[in-house]
Amino acid sequence: MQYIAKSAASNELHSVNTTCAYCGVGCGIQATVNVERREVLVQGDDSHPSSQGRLCSKGASLGDTLSLQSRLLYPQVNGQRVSWDEAIDTLGSRFQKIIQQHGPDAVAFYGSGQLLTEDYYVANKLMKGFIGSANIDTNSRLCMSSAVAGHKRAFGSDTVPTCYDDIDHANLIVLVGSNTAWCHPIIFQRIRAAKERNPDMKVVVIDPRETATCDIADLHLALRSTTDVALFNGLLVHLAQGDALDQEFIGDRTIGFFDALEAAKRDMPDIAAVSACTELDHEKVKQFYQWFLNEPRSLTLYSQGVKQSSSGVDKVNAILNCHLATGRIGKPGMGPLSLTGQPNAMGGREVGGLANQLAAHMEITDDTHRDRVARFWQTSSLADKPGLAAVDLFEAIAAGRIKAIWIMATNPVVSMPDADRVKEALKKCELVVVSDCVANTDTLDLADIKLPAQGWSEKDGMVTNSERYISHQRALLPPAGEAKPDWWIISRVAQRMGYGHAFDYQHQVEIFREHAALSGFENNSGFGERDFDISGLAEISLADYQAFKPTQWPINKTYPAGRKRMFEDQLFYTTDRKARFIALSYQKPKNVTDAQYPLVLNTGRLRDQWHTMTRSALAPRLNQHRPEPFVEVHPEDAVVHGLEDGEIAHLRSAWGQMYARINVRDTQRKGDVFVPMHWSEQYAKKGRMGALVNPVVDALSGQPESKHTPVAIRPFHAAWHGFLMTRVSVEDLALAYQVKVVAEDYYRYELAAIKTPRDWLTWLKDKLHGQLKDDMEWQQYHDAGAGVFRVAVYQHARLMLVFCASSTASEPMLPSRNWLGSLFMRPEITAFERRSVLAGMASGSQEDQGVTVCACYGVGEKAICRLIEEQSLSCYQQVGASCKAGTNCGSCIPEIKSLISQVRKKETAD
Numbered sequence: 001m002q003y004i005a006k007s008a009a010s011n012e013l014h015s016v017n018t019t020c021a022y023c024g025v026g027c028g029i030q031a032t033v034n035v036e037r038r039e040v041l042v043q044g045d046d047s048h049p050s051s052q053g054r055l056c057s058k059g060a061s062l063g064d065t066l067s068l069q070s071r072l073l074y075p076q077v078n079g080q081r082v083s084w085d086e087a088i089d090t091l092g093s094r095f096q097k098i099i100q101q102h103g104p105d106a107v108a109f110y111g112s113g114q115l116l117t118e119d120y121y122v123a124n125k126l127m128k129g130f131i132g133s134a135n136i137d138t139n140s141r142l143c144m145s146s147a148v149a150g151h152k153r154a155f156g157s158d159t160v161p162t163c164y165d166d167i168d169h170a171n172l173i174v175l176v177g178s179n180t181a182w183c184h185p186i187i188f189q190r191i192r193a194a195k196e197r198n199p200d201m202k203v204v205v206i207d208p209r210e211t212a213t214c215d216i217a218d219l220h221l222a223l224r225s226t227t228d229v230a231l232f233n234g235l236l237v238h239l240a241q242g243d244a245l246d247q248e249f250i251g252d253r254t255i256g257f258f259d260a261l262e263a264a265k266r267d268m269p270d271i272a273a274v275s276a277c278t279e280l281d282h283e284k285v286k287q288f289y290q291w292f293l294n295e296p297r298s299l300t301l302y303s304q305g306v307k308q309s310s311s312g313v314d315k316v317n318a319i320l321n322c323h324l325a326t327g328r329i330g331k332p333g334m335g336p337l338s339l340t341g342q343p344n345a346m347g348g349r350e351v352g353g354l355a356n357q358l359a360a361h362m363e364i365t366d367d368t369h370r371d372r373v374a375r376f377w378q379t380s381s382l383a384d385k386p387g388l389a390a391v392d393l394f395e396a397i398a399a400g401r402i403k404a405i406w407i408m409a410t411n412p413v414v415s416m417p418d419a420d421r422v423k424e425a426l427k428k429c430e431l432v433v434v435s436d437c438v439a440n441t442d443t444l445d446l447a448d449i450k451l452p453a454q455g456w457s458e459k460d461g462m463v464t465n466s467e468r469y470i471s472h473q474r475a476l477l478p479p480a481g482e483a484k485p486d487w488w489i490i491s492r493v494a495q496r497m498g499y500g501h502a503f504d505y506q507h508q509v510e511i512f513r514e515h516a517a518l519s520g521f522e523n524n525s526g527f528g529e530r531d532f533d534i535s536g537l538a539e540i541s542l543a544d545y546q547a548f549k550p551t552q553w554p555i556n557k558t559y560p561a562g563r564k565r566m567f568e569d570q571l572f573y574t575t576d577r578k579a580r581f582i583a584l585s586y587q588k589p590k591n592v593t594d595a596q597y598p599l600v601l602n603t604g605r606l607r608d609q610w611h612t613m614t615r616s617a618l619a620p621r622l623n624q625h626r627p628e629p630f631v632e633v634h635p636e637d638a639v640v641h642g643l644e645d646g647e648i649a650h651l652r653s654a655w656g657q658m659y660a661r662i663n664v665r666d667t668q669r670k671g672d673v674f675v676p677m678h679w680s681e682q683y684a685k686k687g688r689m690g691a692l693v694n695p696v697v698d699a700l701s702g703q704p705e706s707k708h709t710p711v712a713i714r715p716f717h718a719a720w721h722g723f724l725m726t727r728v729s730v731e732d733l734a735l736a737y738q739v740k741v742v743a744e745d746y747y748r749y750e751l752a753a754i755k756t757p758r759d760w761l762t763w764l765k766d767k768l769h770g771q772l773k774d775d776m777e778w779q780q781y782h783d784a785g786a787g788v789f790r791v792a793v794y795q796h797a798r799l800m801l802v803f804c805a806s807s808t809a810s811e812p813m814l815p816s817r818n819w820l821g822s823l824f825m826r827p828e829i830t831a832f833e834r835r836s837v838l839a840g841m842a843s844g845s846q847e848d849q850g851v852t853v854c855a856c857y858g859v860g861e862k863a864i865c866r867l868i869e870e871q872s873l874s875c876y877q878q879v880g881a882s883c884k885a886g887t888n889c890g891s892c893i894p895e896i897k898s899l900i901s902q903v904r905k906k907e908t909a910d
Contacts, residue, residue, distance in 0.1 A: 026465025073481025113342025150316025169333030177305015656691030
């Protein structure tokens with residue numbers, strides 16, 4: 001798919017290959033750039049091995065996110081614009097003063113998988129190598145640290161053994177704790193295509209929810225939350241009983257199998273025990289076990305449903321145990337694959353971005369490793385113990401032990417668990433520094449020093465995806481305002497603090513060479529002491545760096561062109577080169593439901609939004625599919641708790657509260673509710689999911705439990721519901737429920753309040769704070785008996801504002817937002833259309849497209865249903881041929897298939 005912001009001048013374009021800024025799939029982009037207009041056309045890069053020309057709705061919309069209006073353009077100290085020299089001097093001197101008074105552990109960095117590898121490397125080097133504290137952690141702690149710990153326990157290293165090509169060779173694909181269709185759409189489409197080519201392929205989805213990913217599932221196991229260890233312990237027992245073990249591999253290449261099997265037998269002796277613990281149907285469990293037993297080419301892809309858990313590391317090792325027991329590793333079409341959430345989460349692991357790591361996959365607790373890194377960096381100040389992981393780090397800020405925090409390219413006030421406590425901690429912190437590319441986030445609002453960093457399309461450096469492909473994310477445009485690369489900012493602060501000799505970088509290629517050299521430093525390439533080795537790039541020229549093509553590490557003398565799969569030689573990175581089985585037993589979650597909090601909160605992502613929406617919400621077409629925070633509730637739970645579909649719920653936990661729109665769905669597991677993670681207070685007042693989430697973590701990985709928080713839910717009894725559409729963004733309307741939706745040429749606000757205004761018109765004008773002009777024409781409709789009020793405002797026949805309110809939340813009383821939104825695209829509104837606006841319904845030739853289904857091409861639900869009816873369409877391919885819906889990233893295909901089914905059922909009933 002191609003997309004370009006409007007009015008680009010095609011005769012001024014040039015092409016650049018780069019890498020997507022979103023998830024860990026690491027898709028390649030071919031960007032066509034108009035530098036003068038700061039406009040970028042985005043399409044998939046056919047040459048990139050990971051994505052093969054495909055992009056999801058988010059990646060395809062990156063050209064929509066480059067406006068300067070949302071950018072942080074200049075350094076600020078205490079709200080005042082300052083020069084870079086003053087900002088760096090202030091930051092450096094204040095950090096030094098705190099360190100002198102309280103020691104190096106009184107300061108901390110909190111980074112992000114949005115940083116490029118060079119940025120990450122320099123931040124890690126400064127904090128651990130020269131400040132002398134390991135208090136540098138990252139939001140990657142929230143998404144993949146359990147996989148890191150699990151890999152290290154089993155393999156002796158954080159090694160991802162498989163690759164995306166294995167999808168094409170597998171006969172059984174098991175998706176665990178992953179709504180792949182929405183969270184990693186390009187991988188999902190690759191699985192769909194492989195399944196269409198190979199009718200014998202089976203797909204198993206293991207997830208408490210029935211998600212869009214189940215569209216291609218031959219079997220869905222809706223297990224009870226947190227019981228993954230029980231399910232895979234049972235599988236290990238079944239494999240042993242079914243004579244499916246690779247005895248030679250176990251005997252020659254592993255240690256600990258007997259203990260692991262005996263622990264699994266005690267824990268889950270048979271399928272009946274597994275069924276009772278997981279609350280799964282006995283026959284479904286048996287079917288899964290038999291498929292896995294019978295099919296050697298088994299590939300297990302797992303994501304946050306596994307890792308975001310207080311037992312996340314055990315869940316990872318339970319999966320790895322089954323692959324090791326059958327020798328299904330290091331061979332085409334088989335093995336475990338952790339799907340990471342961020343574009344450079346893997347790169348952060350390579351440079352030691354977590355508080356318990358050193359760079360180049362070395363360990364901070366290993367004396368030999370510390371000595372090696374200290375000699376390489378030529379420092380006597382290297383940290384000698386692990387720092388604080390994310391949750392503990394912010395707890396230390398709250399307790400006053402950490403006096404200064406530098407937050408880079410992330411928004412922890414929204415994304416962290418127990419987010420209200422994180423917010424209060426930062427309010428009390430002596431010094432909060434935030435470097436980011438945007439001007440307004442919940443975290444930036446609390447910063448004493450704000451540093452404008454370059455964003456995607458401006459910064460230049462390397463990233464590593466889930467399958468170990470290192471790719472170049474190239475600059476497309478000149479920096480916005482005075483924005484600088486993160487590595488430059490960090491290096492200049494290091495120089496101000498007196499470490500200039502170690503941070504005198506003039507170009508990011510110098511940092512990358514150093515990073516590559518450290519990976520090979522005293523790393524016996526013949527024996528392979530450490531898995532991460534890109535020493536073949538230690539002397540890369542600037543020209544080769546700029547032309548670098550995606551390559552999987554290791555990249556060294558043994559593998560000069562990279563290595564597709566690890567462990568083909570059955571040699572692991574333990575002292576004896578043997579893999580380790582881990583003896584496991586199912587552990588109940590640390591926080592359980594009770595009478596006060598009777599439901600389990602599960603959290604996750606949407607297909608069209610990214611993290612806390614600071615970038616993705618700038619693209620209007622990404623905001624239309626799921627425009628508000630919502631909570632999915634099973635129908636029986638809705639009855640018990642008095643909830644109505646489409647109304648608003650108030651959710652609370654022991655840690656916080658939020659409001660969300662109610663979606664009653666039988667695809668939701670009874671006893672569980674689901675809330676997506678994305679909304680911040682910038683877009684939804686009281687809509688931060690993180691405020692609810694309990695801060696308990698896995699003891700081994702420090703990764704928070706984001707999939708199991710006990711919550712209570714009740715209806716929010718609003719006096720009125722409504723929405724405002726306006727061409728100008730408005731300030732806080734001070735209502736109980738307020739959600740901002742960025743649309744094309746206007747802003748939309750979903751609203752609800754507990755008190756009805758005595759005079760609607762006076763109330764509305766007061767809320768708009770002088771936004772209205774004297775030459776604007778007002779029209780209003782008020783039916784006090786029906787509880788309906790509508791206002792439309794025009795300027796020279798152009799629609800400027802619409803406000804609709806109703807004393808009931810039912811949709812018949814509120815007009816279609818999508819139809820009204822289409823009127824904002826018109827240069828002028830006819831008298832007939834004006835009457836339609838006040839009547840609250842489209843008339844004549846006007847057609848309501850309905851809620852967006854296909855974000856890539858902006859195709860609505862009602863438009864698709866009309867096509868299905870009028871053309872008698874019977875499959876999603878026919879729909880795609882008629883209107884393009886589903887033909888780009890394909891993540892809307894399950895919804896299109898559902899609409900076909902609904903139309904067919906309606907026709908049969910009629």
